[in-house]
Every structure is written in C-alpha cells, then in structure tokens.
C-alpha cells in the first residue's frame with residue numbers, strides 16, 4: 001500500500017498534546033500557533049495497526065490485559081532480529097507504560113537518593129526531570145560540537161564515571177536532539193567506561209528505527225557483554241503510537257528484572273498493560289515495515305528540503321541533517337539574538353512553537369529543535385515564517 005504523507009490530517013479534538021494543548025505546554029503559544037515541537041508525527045498510522053485496533057475494538061471488552069504472551073514477545077523479538085540482527089531472549093523483555101516511566105523505575109531501583117546520574121547535554125530534557133524529580137543529581141558530560149558534528153567527551157566521561165557517587169548513565173542513542181547515530185567505537189568506549197566503574201548504563205534507543213538511509217544504528221547491548229546495560233525501546237516513536245503508552249525494555253539481568261517488577265507492580269500498582277497498546281505494538285512489529293520504509297523516505301526528503309531551504313533562505317543558520325530522529329536541530333546563534341529575542345521572533349512574531357534549545361541544557365542556547373515528521377506543506381510554512389522573522 002502506498003501512503004500519502006503530504007496529506008494534512010486534522011487533529012482537532014483528538015486530545016493532541018502537540019496541537020490542542022500547545023497553549024498549556026508552551027508558554028506564550030496561542031490556539032492558532034503552528035506546532036512543530038513535541039515528538040509525534042502528523043502522518044497517518046500504518047494500516048495494519050489501524051486494522052488491528054479495529055479488530056481489537058470488535059472484541060468488545062477492554063478488561064485488564066497482560067502483554068506477556070508468546071505472540072506479543074515474538075513480535076518484539078522478531079523485529080529486533082530482522083532489523084538489527086539482535087537475538088533477544090523473550091524472557092529478558094520488560095514491558096512498561098513508556099520509556100520515561102521506565103527510566104523513573106530504573107532510577108529508583110538502581111540508584112540511591114543523592115547519587116549522581118550522568119547525561120550528555122544538550123539532551124532530551126525529561127532525563128533531567130526524572131533524575132532531579134527522584135532526588136538524584138544530574139552529572140553533565142556535555143557533548144562537544146565541532147564543524148557541525150557533536151561528539152562525546154570520553155576523558156570527562158571517564159572522570160565522572162570513576163567517581164563512586166555517580167552510579168548510572170543515561171545514554172541517548174540515537175541522540176535527541178543533536179541527531180547523532182553513535183558509531184560502534186563510540187558505543188563500545190562509553191559501555192567500557194561504565195562497566196569498568198560499575199556505572200549502570202541505560203541506553204535509551206527509542207529513536208533506533210528512525211535513521212537516515214545509509215546510516216547504521218547498532219544496539220549498545222549488542223556491542224558489550226555487560227548485563228548492567230538496559231535498553232529502552234518502543235514502537236511508539238517508530239510508529240507514532242505515543243498515546244497508547246507501552247514500551248519494551250531489554251533487561252538481561254534477572255535480578256534487575258525482579259526488582260523492576262517489584263517496583264512497577266508491587267509499589268506502583270501497575271500490574272497490566274494497555275490493551276490497545278499491546279494490539280498496536282504487535283501489528284506494528286509484525287506488519288509495519290512497509291509503512292516505516294515509506295516514512296523513512298519521506299523524512300529523508302523533508303530533511304534534504306530543509307537543508308536546501310536553510311542554505312538559501314536562512315544563511316546565518318548552521319544546519320547538519322541529523323543521522324537519526326526526525327527532530328532536526330538548527331543552530332541560530334549566527335543571528336546574534338539572545339534567547340528571549342529569538343523566542344520573540346519565533347513564537348511571538350512567526351507564531352510557531354518549536355522546542356527552544358536551552359530546554360535541553362544551557363549548551364542548547366541559540367538552537368531550536370524542529371519536528372520534521374509532518375507534511376511538506378507544514379514544514380515549508382514553518383521555514384517560510386522563520387525566514388521572514390529572521391531575514392526580513
């Protein structure tokens with residue numbers, strides 16, 4: 001089946017956080033603000049998922065549901081075997097209501113209050129919220145930026161990992177918002193440093209399927225024998241199912257799995273799974289590949305278009321097509337505006353809601369993150385408005 005991702009789909013009155021609730025989440029946004037902020041797609045969902053959800057609705061009853069069936073587990077493991085040559089023991093899967101809630105559980109069971117948790121800013125800001133919200137400390141191992149390419153600072157990472165007060169690292173792979181897909185060498189080095197200093201490594205690979213043509217994403221756990229690496233992944237980002245609240249984590253340590261269930265089921269009372277999320281994930285991983293291949297082509301074309309537009313119409317901006325994610329990160333420091341001045345132009349004058357770079361850490365000041373998983377006409381409208389307020 002051929003999908004039409006150019007078609008604009010009306011998301012009014014679907015409880016969309018991105019569109020309907022933009023005013024609640026982005027200070028200064030209005031009802032008619034063009035929203036290219038939070039990471040969900042404005043594309044129609046894969047037809048096999050829609051069909052599976054319809055079929056599930058037709059079963060008429062939505063009682064407590066458990067995801068741990070052979071059918072569900074093999075859908076998940078089959079996907080990672082086909083797409084990443086990763087053979088996962090189905091017993092190692094832990095299902096949670098989302099990657100961010102999973103990180104919250106992991107923080108509580110694997111670290112103590114006051115412990116340091118290493119992250120690499122500028123990075124997905126809920127990492128910070130979960131760390132500080134759970135009474136742990138953010139230990140920043142900032143990424144370096146040179147010639148438009150971000151890299152890890154391994155000397156700094158080693159110094160921070162060697163401090164016994166720092167007990168966990170949260171790696172973002174691919175990295176949101178800088179768009180890097182880490183090389184095997186980088187992943188091995190980060191994993192080795194963590195292993196050497198007994199730092200548990202959470203590898204958030206929620207964007208693992210969303211990489212550019214010709215770029216290879218490798219699961220961190222495939223490159224290391226450490227069972228202190230926990231991989232968080234989900235069909236929700238790949239197939240745009242975030243509202244169905246389900247994710248899959250790969251946890252090879254039985255002890256950690258038991259502690260996880262004791263926290264999630266025992267102390268939080270989250271004993272089941274989301275019935276619609278289970279049906280959708282199963283269909284996505286079993287039958288979603290045709291749709292995903294078309295989305296990947298469309299995203300590549302959107303990002304290429306964006307690079308050309310920026311080169312021509314926003315000449316003071318610096319831009320590199322991200323290797324992974326659909327969240328291009330644009331460096332607007334060349335316009336010489338302060339953070340509030342930039343925001344006044346983008347949100348106040350252009351009436352666009354983007355994710356302002358500084359929310360990912362002070363290293364992001366002067367950058368904006370744009371959500372390019374939208375019809376080309378919406379992306380064009382956004383870029384035209386930006387050119388108008390920045391270039392006149």
Ligand SMILES: Cc1ncc(COP(=O)(O)O)c(C=O)c1O
Pocket residue numbers: 039097098099100101124172176204206207234236242246247
């Ligand atoms: C790196 C990263 N992790 C986690 C999430 C959210 O995961 P969930 O909706 O499963 O909590 C996102 C969403 O954008 C993300 O970019």
